[in-house]
Amino acid sequence: MPTTPIEAPRPLPDITPLTEPFWSAARRHELVMQRCTDCGAYRFPPERGCFECGSAQAEWHPVEPRGTLFTWTVVHPPVLPYFAGKTPFPVAVVELECGVRMVTELRAVPVEAYRSGMPVEASFEDIDDRLALVHFVPRPG
Amino acid sequence: MANDAASVIRDRTAIVGIGRTNYARNIGKTEKETCLEAVREALADAGLAGAEVDAIFKVEGDPNEESEVARALGSPNLRMWGCMGWGGGAACGPVVHAAVAVASGMATVAVAYRARNRGSGGRPWTKGGITGNRAFEVPYGMVSPVQQIALSARLYLERYGGTPEWFAKVGVLQRAHAVHNPDAVFRTPITTDDVLNSRMIADPLHLLDCCPESDGACAVVVTSAERARDLRQPVCLIGGVAMATGRKAGGRMVQVYENDPFRFPGVDAARDLFTMAGVGPSEIKTAMLYDMFSPVVLYQLESWGLAPPGEAGRFLAAGGADWETGEIQVNTNGGSLSEAYIHGFNNILEGVRQVRGTSTRQAKHAEQVLVAAAPVVPTSAVLLRRG
Numbered sequence: 392m393p394t395t396p397i398e399a400p401r402p403l404p405d406i407t408p409l410t411e412p413f414w415s416a417a418r419r420h421e422l423v424m425q426r427c428t429d430c431g432a433y434r435f436p437p438e439r440g441c442f443e444c445g446s447a448q449a450e451w452h453p454v455e456p457r458g459t460l461f462t463w464t465v466v467h468p469p470v471l472p473y474f475a476g477k478t479p480f481p482v483a484v485v486e487l488e489c490g491v492r493m494v495t496e497l498r499a500v501p502v503e504a505y506r507s508g509m510p511v512e513a514s515f516e517d518i519d520d521r522l523a524l525v526h527f528v529p530r531p532g
Numbered sequence: 533m534a535n536d537a538a539s540v541i542r543d544r545t546a547i548v549g550i551g552r553t554n555y556a557r558n559i560g561k562t563e564k565e566t567c568l569e570a571v572r573e574a575l576a577d578a579g580l581a582g583a584e585v586d587a588i589f590k591v592e593g594d595p596n597e598e599s600e601v602a603r604a605l606g607s608p609n610l611r612m613w614g615c616m617g618w619g620g621g622a623a624c625g626p627v628v629h630a631a632v633a634v635a636s637g638m639a640t641v642a643v644a645y646r647a648r649n650r651g652s653g654g655r656p657w658t659k660g661g662i663t664g665n666r667a668f669e670v671p672y673g674m675v676s677p678v679q680q681i682a683l684s685a686r687l688y689l690e691r692y693g694g695t696p697e698w699f700a701k702v703g704v705l706q707r708a709h710a711v712h713n714p715d716a717v718f719r720t721p722i723t724t725d726d727v728l729n730s731r732m733i734a735d736p737l738h739l740l741d742c743c744p745e746s747d748g749a750c751a752v753v754v755t756s757a758e759r760a761r762d763l764r765q766p767v768c769l770i771g772g773v774a775m776a777t778g779r780k781a782g783g784r785m786v787q788v789y790e791n792d793p794f795r796f797p798g799v800d801a802a803r804d805l806f807t808m809a810g811v812g813p814s815e816i817k818t819a820m821l822y823d824m825f826s827p828v829v830l831y832q833l834e835s836w837g838l839a840p841p842g843e844a845g846r847f848l849a850a851g852g853a854d855w856e857t858g859e860i861q862v863n864t865n866g867g868s869l870s871e872a873y874i875h876g877f878n879n880i881l882e883g884v885r886q887v888r889g890t891s892t893r894q895a896k897h898a899e900q901v902l903v904a905a906a907p908v909v910p911t912s913a914v915l916l917r918r919g
Contacts (some may be wrong), residue, residue, distance in 0.1 A: 402675075406669030429567035436665045442779060444714070462690075462793075465735035466673055471658060474673045479732070482674045484788050485685055492788050494669045507690060524671055 399472030406521060409437045412451040417523040420515040424491055426452040435491040456513035457530065458487040460497060463505055485511055485527050499528040538772070538808040544635040546760035546919060547627070547768045549578025549753035550881045555717050555872030559747035560653040561572025566749035567596040567647035568604055576604070579764045580641055585753075587612040587639030589626035591875065593619065593656070596647055605643075616775075616822050620818045620822055620906030621797075622881045623876025628773040630754035631914070635726070640755060647749035655745070665785070678742055678825055681908070682734035684787030685827040688737060688794065691842065696736045698845030700727035702826035703740050703869050705853055715878075716872045717744055741826040743868035744799035751876040755796065757919060767919025768887040772809030776800035777910040794842075798835030798907030803851045805902075806837075809915040813837035816862055817870040817897035818886050820879035822906040823867040833862075835907045862897040876905050880914070887916045 406414050416423040424433045427441035428448035440447050463483040470478055483497040483505070497511060511527040518524060551573025553559065553566045555816030561569075571658075575582060582605030588598040598613035612633045616625030631641040649654075657676045674680065691694060704724055710716035720738060721773035760767045773789070778786065778797030787793045813836055821832035830844035838860060839847040847853075849892055853862045865871040865882035872878055885891040887899035904913040 398680055402662055402670045405661050405663045406667075407663065410667060436668045446839060461788075462683050462687040464679055464684075464686055465732070466679055467732045467734065469655070469676070469733075470673060471675055476736075477673070479735075480673060482679065482683070484671050494674045494785075495674055496672050507687075 399475070400474050403417060403518060403522065409439065413437065414522050416451070417515055417525050418517070418521060419441050420523065422454050422456040422525065423451040424454045424489060425449045431487045433491050435493065454487060454489040458485045458511055458527070460505060460507060460508065460509045460511055461486040461492055463497065463502070464504055481505070483527065493525065496526045497528070498526050538810065540772075541631060541635045542774060542808055542810065543771055544633045545754050545770045546757045547752050547770065547884050547916065548755050548763045549574040549580065549752055550751070550884050551575070551577055551880055552715070552750045552878065553714060553748045553749050553872065555718070555746050555748040555878070556651065557744070557746065559649065563595050563647040563649050563749065565790045566747070567594070567601065567916055569752070570647065570749035570751040571601065571605065571643055571645055574753045577765065578753045578755075580753060580755070582606045583585035583608060584639045584641045585643050587608060587630060587633045587642035589609055589613065589629040589633075589642065589644045591619070591622040591626060591646055592617040594645070597646065599641070601645070616912070618910040619910060620824055620876050621909035621911040622784055622906035623822060624880060624903055624912040625775060625905070626774055627752060627754065627770070627880060627914050628912050630752075631770045631773050634754055634756055644754065645751035647799075648875055648877050649747040651745045651747040651874060653815045654729060672788055678737055678786050679734040680787070681827055682737045683785070686736050688827060688830065688845070692845060692870050694845040696728060696738070698830065698849060699737065699741050699826040700724045700901070701848045702823065703727050704828045705848070705855075706823070706863045706867045707870045708855060709864045709893045712723065713871055714892070715863050716866040716871040717746060718866065720824065721803045728729070737825060737827070743873040745825045746872040746874060748872055748874045748878070750881050752880060760919065762772065768884050769917050769919045770810070770914055771778045771917045772805045772915040773913070774801040774805035774808065775910070775912045776804065794831065796831055796835050796907040797909070797911045798832060798904060801904070801907070801911050801913045802836045805913050805915055811900060811915070815900060816902045818864070818895040818900075819860060819862050819902040819904070820867070820881065820883045820905050821862055823863055823869050824873065824906065826869065828906065828908065832904055832907050836902065836904060840901045846915070856896070863910055864891055864893040864895060879903055883914070883916045887918055
């Protein structure tokens with residue numbers, strides 16, 4: 392019996408009350424981070440309390456969508472089915488100007504040209520009505 | 533606090549029995565079967581009856597529920613039991629719990645085990661929701677533990693001026709140990725080139741920088757030091773125990789989200805364990821250091837003060853852990869990389885064998901042996917020594 396290849400679904404985040412403000416901001420092409428109302432510390436990924444001061448009070452604060460490349464790897468199999476046809480592919484970690492780090496994809500530059508500390512800026516990929524993924528691209532230093 | 537704990541725990545308990553199944557890619561038995569096989573062997577090794585077991589400790593993800601095991605052993609009553617989270621970080625956790633339970637008087641004979649069919653049972657990272665921190669990682673393809681460690685491994689080499697040879701050395705050293713170990717799943721010697729020529733998994737880590745996926749089970753029996761002296765095995769005291777979350781570990785990649793990406797919870801565990809045991813890192817000449825991927829051994833050496841920060845790669849390259857001539861002997865069973873990946877528990881058994889003097893790669897100085905679980909997540913450790 393002939394089989395039709397079924398493309399594996401793209402793994403996308405479960406959006407929860409804790410994380411929804413991040414994703415809806417990204418959908419507006421804005422980058423927001425949780426910031427402790429009491430001590431001002433930024434935190435990411437979202438948490439229900441501040442690991443600096445223990446405060447439960449936090450707000451979502453717009454941050455500059457800029458940072459620098461912190462580290463990266465190039466992923467080979469085994470991977471989740473969605474990524475099977477995409478290997479090898481890079482995964483990057485960017486340190487934002489506000490200090491937090493994000494796992495992301497650094498686009499528009501070959502991995503051979505990746506350099507620690509290279510300046511990058513956010514680039515948003517619309518996924519659906521609720522969600523955009525935050526990627527990064529090089530920016531002039 | 534650790535000083536007070538020392539008066540209650542230091543050298544008050546002992547590992548008196550060890551047991552394990554064979555290790556295999558596909559063992560052909562369920563985890564329920566292998567668990568009891570290992571536990572029964574550990575009790576027989578100790579010369580104790582199942583009816584004497586009054587405490588059981590396990591790790592999250594092990595399907596053998598404590599009271600179920602107790603029933604199968606003929607234990608009339610468990611007075612204490614518990615389960616520790618965090619996978620590889622939990623490796624020593626059940627032994628920590630057992631030591632605390634016995635030292636405090638809550639229990640008299642405690643069993644700890646890990647049964648896992650990771651070889652035949654599939655990869656846990658392919659399952660589960662894209663929630664918590666994973667929601668911010670999996671969409672980019674950052675999914676598996678080796679990919680996570682690769683992020684820090686590349687940074688480590690860049691920051692400290694190393695090459696992938698630093699990591700390869702770990703696998704080569706440990707394989708040389710495993711050659712002598714009939715339990716090991718990999719016993720053919722390998723070279724640095726073999727590691728570097730094995731296929732890339734997550735740059736800069738190659739296949740032979742990764743542990744195999746294994747089936748098997750391990751168990752230990754803990755009782756009081758006093759009673760241990762009347763039992764059949766050479767006394768293996770539990771000189772100190774530690775558990776540590778660090779500040780930002782726990783479902784988070786420390787190496788991504790912590791300010792200092794090489795400041796692991798192992799540092800906190802080391803401080804408390806050495807304080808409790810009343811020894812320092814310079815006195816550790818034999819260590820079992822959790823090693824699901826080769827760079828983690830370097831991180832461990834530094835977290836435990838066995839090499840200065842940023843120097844573990846150079847330390848190993850210069851022969852620091854070479855057989856017999858090195859300052860320290862590491863993972864003499866072959867470790868997770870070559871003996872088997874039983875979530876670190878098999879390294880505890882090797883620690884006991886070193887203290888007893890029965891390892892197939894017996895170190896000269898094994899009066900005290902450090903056994904440390906995965907340092908990059910909430911972690912645990914024990915210090916074993918001759919009684």
